[in-house]
Amino acid sequence: MADEVTVLVEEVRRRLAAVEGSLTPHRVADALRAAGRPVGDATVLAVYEALRRDVVGAGPLDPLLRLPGVTDVLVNGPGPVRIDRGNGLEETDVVLPSEDACRRLAQRLVATGGRRIDDGAPYADVRLPDGTRCHAVLAPLAQPGTAISLRIPRRGGFTLDELRVAGALSDEAHDLVGQIVMARRAFLVSGGTGTGKTTLLAAMLGAVDPAERIVIVEDAAELRPVHPQVVGLEARPANLEGAGAVVLRDLVRQALRMRPDRLVVGEVRDAAVVDLLAAMNTGHEGGSGTLHANSAADVPARVEALALTAGLGRAAAHSQFASAVDLVLHVVRDRVSGRRRLGQIAVLERDADGWVRTEPAVTFADDGTLASGPGSRRLLDLLDGRGRG
Structure with a gap:
């Protein structure tokens, strides 16, 4: 199911990008119909949520940033995202499917911090509005793909x-x-x-x-x-x-x-x-x-x-x-x-x-x-x- 949703997301993304407008479940359903895809409520909502996470906040990394005790969230190109809760790195179930997804995420996070990252300026270090520190390096400087490092400040600090x-x-x-x-x-x-x-x-x-x-x-x-x-x-x-x-x-x-x-x-x-x-x-x-x-x-x-x-x-x-x-x-x-x-x-x-x-x-x-x-x-x-x- 996850692989199927990924395919649908990419297809819907291309169709929505061709026509200006806000992201809504209705537009997602129209894009699925135009592509000859199934338009059941569950499918529409799954594609809509995947796209929404990809354009708001930290996208698919948001749930990891909210986990108790997490100090670092690390993206090493496409594949599983890793976190650190104080006992070394752990592989998570969150997976970035492609280099394009990693690059888009890096660009959005850096833009949130008031900077830009592109081929002319392929790395950036910014602080996000919630205090999280974000460092990103685009591929091909970073291998095997775009690298993103998020350092989460502990709310309130330790005594x-x-x-x-x-x-x-x-x-x-x-x-x-x-x-x-x-x-x-x-x-x-x-x-x-x-x-x-x-x-x-x-x-x-x-x-x-x-x-x-x-x-x-x-x-x-x-x-x-x-x-x-x-x-x-x-x-x-x-x-x-x-x-x-x-x-x-x-x-x-x-x-x-x-x-x-x-x-x-x-x-x-x-x-x-x-x-x-x-x-x-x-x-x-x-x-x-x-x-x-x-x-x-x-x-x-x-x-x-x-x-x-x-x-x-x-x-x-x-x-x-x-x-x-x-x-x-x-x-x-x-x-x-x-x-x-x-x-x-x-x-x-x-x-x-x-x-x-x-x-x-x-x-x-x-x-x-x-x-x-x-x-x-x-x-x-x-x-x-x-x-x-």
């Missing part, structure tokens, strides 16, 4: 207690993370894509004193801490004419004029790292952000590379980094279970030549076991308020 219940934080990790927030230490949350950096940072911000004002700067609004005093600034891409772009670096400068008690950059991915480090060196304690890195040990090199794109020399980058940031919290995703969790807390140290490196303070195993590292004493000093040095 630190909820992350502990979910297994993202062990009891010891929960206590340490809470102390980091209370001690107003500046930190970066590092990790790979989809490891839960934003989730952990949002939960930590939710534990900030309600009397403090948090100003958040992001490329795409994803941080949703449960906190009474949050102001969010979101970057804006250029419009179809190539004008009107507002970049992260501009927003960081604006945020500094908004009396933040804590300045947060949702994801540092470009030259804005220089502005973040400068801001965190102006007395704004407790500043934070997220950063893509494979390990806590890789964070200094990552910061250095981003700073170089802004013209900041290596020595200056390391000096700014050392004085601005106290800690790195690295999150991981377990290969077997797919569970996202805090893997390590590291402190920053400078060697005799002035280069910054991270030293593990505590490392958390898959079962929550804590192992102290060479930076553990420094971590305790920072949490006790004995400052940097």
Whole structure:
């Protein structure tokens, strides 16, 4: 039956496209009659619903976006759509039948976010009206077909207690993370894509004193801490004419004029790292952000590379980094279970030549076991308020 409906949908689509008019069950029935197809009520409604899903919202992906716990919906060209509910990728019963269907869906989603995607601009990254982040790449750049990645923000966000219940934080990790927030230490949350950096940072911000004002700067609004005093600034891409772009670096400068008690950059991915480090060196304690890195040990090199794109020399980058940031919290995703969790807390140290490196303070195993590292004493000093040095 599903294959038959697919054939009818394509045929009706061609006929409706030839004559201007809105999509209605009556027009679908007329198109079926003109094609010599059966026009029973069940057939008309099945074709109408399939076409309606294809022109409204996220189309066939809508039911997946509404499933509890779904964080990602992934299209890898024609075939089954996959989702992630926190335990790795799952194949679903939703199937995109053709490359044309994938391409149409990508174009509609991107248009909903105010952008366009076509052969002249074959990829796009937009935020949909409901807050979902959509990234799409058209074939043949993407193989085996058009690729669509949807990242769904959790409504309301997690608290630190909820992350502990979910297994993202062990009891010891929960206590340490809470102390980091209370001690107003500046930190970066590092990790790979989809490891839960934003989730952990949002939960930590939710534990900030309600009397403090948090100003958040992001490329795409994803941080949703449960906190009474949050102001969010979101970057804006250029419009179809190539004008009107507002970049992260501009927003960081604006945020500094908004009396933040804590300045947060949702994801540092470009030259804005220089502005973040400068801001965190102006007395704004407790500043934070997220950063893509494979390990806590890789964070200094990552910061250095981003700073170089802004013209900041290596020595200056390391000096700014050392004085601005106290800690790195690295999150991981377990290969077997797919569970996202805090893997390590590291402190920053400078060697005799002035280069910054991270030293593990505590490392958390898959079962929550804590192992102290060479930076553990420094971590305790920072949490006790004995400052940097």
